[in-house]
Amino acid sequence: MRKRIKFRLFGLSLFCIFLVLYSNHSTVNLSYGAYIKAPLSPAGPTVKDDNLVVEKVVEGLLDFPTSMAFLGPDDILVTEKNTGEVMRVINGQLQEEPVLDVSVANSIERGLLGIAIAKQQPDGTRYVFLSYTESGNDEDGSDVEDNVDPEGNRLYRYEFVDGQLINPFLLLDLTATPPNDRGEHNGGKIRIGPDNNVYFIVGEVGGHTTQAQNIEDGPEPNGLGGVLRITQDGQIVPGDAIFGDESPLDLYYAMGIRNSFGMDFDPVTGNLWDTENGPTAGDEINLVYPGFNSGWKLIQGLSKNDLLNDGATPEDLVYFGKGSYSEPKLSWITPIGITALKFLNSDKLGEQYQNDMFVGDINNGLLYRFVLNEARDDLTFDNGELEGNTTLLEDREVNDPKENQPFVFGQGFGGITDIEVGPDGYLYVLSYTGSLFRIVPSSFSSSLTSTPMAISDTLATTNEEEEQEQDTQQSSESDNDQVTGGNSGNSVPAVILGLYGDRSYSPNPITIEEGQTITWYNGDTISHSVTSGQGDDGDAGQEFDSKAIIPNQYYSITFEDSGEYPYYCFYHPSMVGEVIVE
Structure with a gap:
C-alpha cells in the first residue's frame, strides 16, 4: 500500500x-543546504528598529532575480537569473517588456548574475555592465534540457539608450565548463570602484583547481577564483602589477576565492570587502586588498581551525607577485549561505547606521548589520552598537548559529540575492522569491509607490x-x-x-x-x-x-x-x- x-x-x-x-x-x-532557499515570512519581512519599516516596492520578478542597479530615483534595472531578462521597475511598477533579453545557461548557479551602472560619460553615454553564463546554442536552459555546454561566463558592457540596452561589447570571456559537471560557483557580482574601474568577482566554476586556487602543481591561473579588475573599456588597469604582468595574472585583484555573491567598497576608505561561501563550513566576510589571497582550496574559515581537514597553513598557499593571505574578519562554522554585501552610505535611516555594512543570506532570509572599527579595517562587536552577547564573537567565529543574534538586523525577506542603496538613501533588499523591498523610516511609510510590510497588514x-x-x-x-x-x-x-x-x-x-x-x-x-x-x-x-x-x-x-x-x-x-x- x-x-x-x-x-x-x-x-x-x-x-x-x-x-x-x-x-x-x-x-x-556541517551544512549541505547551500541550494535550499528561505521562503518569505508570512507576516512579511521586519527589522529590529521600531523606527523603521519594510515596504514592498514590487513583486512578480520571476525566475530568481539576482542583482539590481539604479538608473535614477525610482528607476531600477533587475536581472533575472533563468530567463536572461533585464527588467525595469519604474515608480514601483514592473514594466512589461525587458530592456534586454540574452540567452543564458541556467543550471544551478549559472544564468544572468550581475549588473552595475557607471556614471554618465561626458558625451551622455550610459554604460551598463552585465555578467552572465552565455548559452551554447542561443536558448535559455539548454545546458539543463539538452546538455549543451555554455559558451562561457562573460562580462559585457552595454549602452542604455531609449529604454534599451544596446551595443554589447565583450570585456571578459571565462570558461563556464566545470570539471565536476555542476553549473556552480560562477560568482558574477560587479562593482564600479572608486577608481572608476570595473571589479568582477568569479568563483572557481565547479571545482577548477589551478594555482589561483592554491594548488601548487595545478595548471596556471585561468581567470577563475578571484576578483578581476579592468577598465571600462576592457583594458588592463595601468600601474604596478599586483600578481604579475602576464595574462591572466594581470587581471587579478584578488584570488583564492571559492565563490561569492557579494562585494562592495567602503564609502569612507575605498576598501573592498566581500562575502565568500564555504563548502560544508566556513562562510566568510573578508577585507579584500590588492594581492589578497583568500586561501581556497587549502584554507576556508580561520586557518587555525583547519575546517577542510587538510592540515594546510598560510605557508602552503601559492603566492604570485604581491600576493599575501589574510584571515577572514568573520567566519561561520555552520554556513548561512552568505550572499549580498552593501555599505549604507546614507544617514536616511538614522546616523547610527551611516556607513555600516549590511549583509544577506540565502538559507535563512536574514539581513545582518555589521559595524566597523575606527580604522575601518575590521569588524567590531564591542562598541555598544549591537545588542546581545557579543563576547562570544571575540574569536571572530560564529561557532553556534545563536551567536548570530547581535548582528541580525532583519528577518523574513526570503533568500536575499542583492542589497543596494537607492538615490533616495534608503536600503533596498532583493529576494529570490521575486519581491523587492526597501527599508525606510516609519514616518516615511506613506509612500504611494510601495506597500508597508507590517505584521498587522498580513494577519x-x-x-x-x-x-x-x-x-x-x-x-x-x-x-x-x-x-x-x-x-x-x-x-x-x-x-x-x-x-x-x-x-x-x-x-x-x-x-x-x-x-x-x-x-x-x-x-x-x-x-x-x-x-x-x-x-x-x-x-x-x-x-x-x-x-x-x-x-x-x-x-x-x-x-x-x-x-x-x-x-x-x-x-x-x-x-x-x-x-x-x-
Missing part, C-alpha cells in the same frame, strides 16, 4: 512556544489563506509558503531545537496514531528542514520534505499509514529524528 501523508505549513502562534528549551549538548554539524488575511491551504491540501513540494496561523486540535506539537544530533528534534522519537498530524515549530535562529530519510539516502525527501522552515515557523504532516519514518535536516544532516506511526 502506498503510504499517504498530508502536508500543511503553519506560521507563528503560541501553542508550542513553551517547547523551545535549548539543550547544552553540542556536536559538530487580516491569515484565516483566509489558512483555509485555502487546508482545502487544497497542498504539499510543501509544490508550495513552499509558510502561512501564519494555529494548528489543528489533533496535531502533536514538536520543536526543532538546533544543531544537537539526535536531540535536535523534540520529542524524539515521536509516537502517534494513524491519521494524526505532527506540527514542528522551528525554535532555532536559522532555517532547518524536516526531510524524510537520511542524508546519505538516494531516496531522501521522497516521502516528505518541508524545504526550508525559517525561524518561528511551523510545518505540519498528517501520517495516514503505520510505519517508521526516519527524517533529518537537509541543511544539517547530523540532525536526525524519527516518527513512529502505530
Whole structure:
C-alpha cells in the first residue's frame, strides 16, 4: 500500500512556544543546504528598529532575480537569473517588456548574475555592465534540457539608450565548463570602484583547481577564483602589477576565492570587502586588498581551525607577485549561505547606521548589520552598537548559529540575492522569491509607490489563506509558503531545537496514531528542514520534505499509514529524528 501523508505549513502562534528549551549538548554539524532557499515570512519581512519599516516596492520578478542597479530615483534595472531578462521597475511598477533579453545557461548557479551602472560619460553615454553564463546554442536552459555546454561566463558592457540596452561589447570571456559537471560557483557580482574601474568577482566554476586556487602543481591561473579588475573599456588597469604582468595574472585583484555573491567598497576608505561561501563550513566576510589571497582550496574559515581537514597553513598557499593571505574578519562554522554585501552610505535611516555594512543570506532570509572599527579595517562587536552577547564573537567565529543574534538586523525577506542603496538613501533588499523591498523610516511609510510590510497588514488575511491551504491540501513540494496561523486540535506539537544530533528534534522519537498530524515549530535562529530519510539516502525527501522552515515557523504532516519514518535536516544532516506511526 502506498503510504499517504498530508502536508500543511503553519506560521507563528503560541501553542508550542513553551517547547523551545535549548539543550547544552553540542556536536559538530556541517551544512549541505547551500541550494535550499528561505521562503518569505508570512507576516512579511521586519527589522529590529521600531523606527523603521519594510515596504514592498514590487513583486512578480520571476525566475530568481539576482542583482539590481539604479538608473535614477525610482528607476531600477533587475536581472533575472533563468530567463536572461533585464527588467525595469519604474515608480514601483514592473514594466512589461525587458530592456534586454540574452540567452543564458541556467543550471544551478549559472544564468544572468550581475549588473552595475557607471556614471554618465561626458558625451551622455550610459554604460551598463552585465555578467552572465552565455548559452551554447542561443536558448535559455539548454545546458539543463539538452546538455549543451555554455559558451562561457562573460562580462559585457552595454549602452542604455531609449529604454534599451544596446551595443554589447565583450570585456571578459571565462570558461563556464566545470570539471565536476555542476553549473556552480560562477560568482558574477560587479562593482564600479572608486577608481572608476570595473571589479568582477568569479568563483572557481565547479571545482577548477589551478594555482589561483592554491594548488601548487595545478595548471596556471585561468581567470577563475578571484576578483578581476579592468577598465571600462576592457583594458588592463595601468600601474604596478599586483600578481604579475602576464595574462591572466594581470587581471587579478584578488584570488583564492571559492565563490561569492557579494562585494562592495567602503564609502569612507575605498576598501573592498566581500562575502565568500564555504563548502560544508566556513562562510566568510573578508577585507579584500590588492594581492589578497583568500586561501581556497587549502584554507576556508580561520586557518587555525583547519575546517577542510587538510592540515594546510598560510605557508602552503601559492603566492604570485604581491600576493599575501589574510584571515577572514568573520567566519561561520555552520554556513548561512552568505550572499549580498552593501555599505549604507546614507544617514536616511538614522546616523547610527551611516556607513555600516549590511549583509544577506540565502538559507535563512536574514539581513545582518555589521559595524566597523575606527580604522575601518575590521569588524567590531564591542562598541555598544549591537545588542546581545557579543563576547562570544571575540574569536571572530560564529561557532553556534545563536551567536548570530547581535548582528541580525532583519528577518523574513526570503533568500536575499542583492542589497543596494537607492538615490533616495534608503536600503533596498532583493529576494529570490521575486519581491523587492526597501527599508525606510516609519514616518516615511506613506509612500504611494510601495506597500508597508507590517505584521498587522498580513494577519487580516491569515484565516483566509489558512483555509485555502487546508482545502487544497497542498504539499510543501509544490508550495513552499509558510502561512501564519494555529494548528489543528489533533496535531502533536514538536520543536526543532538546533544543531544537537539526535536531540535536535523534540520529542524524539515521536509516537502517534494513524491519521494524526505532527506540527514542528522551528525554535532555532536559522532555517532547518524536516526531510524524510537520511542524508546519505538516494531516496531522501521522497516521502516528505518541508524545504526550508525559517525561524518561528511551523510545518505540519498528517501520517495516514503505520510505519517508521526516519527524517533529518537537509541543511544539517547530523540532525536526525524519527516518527513512529502505530
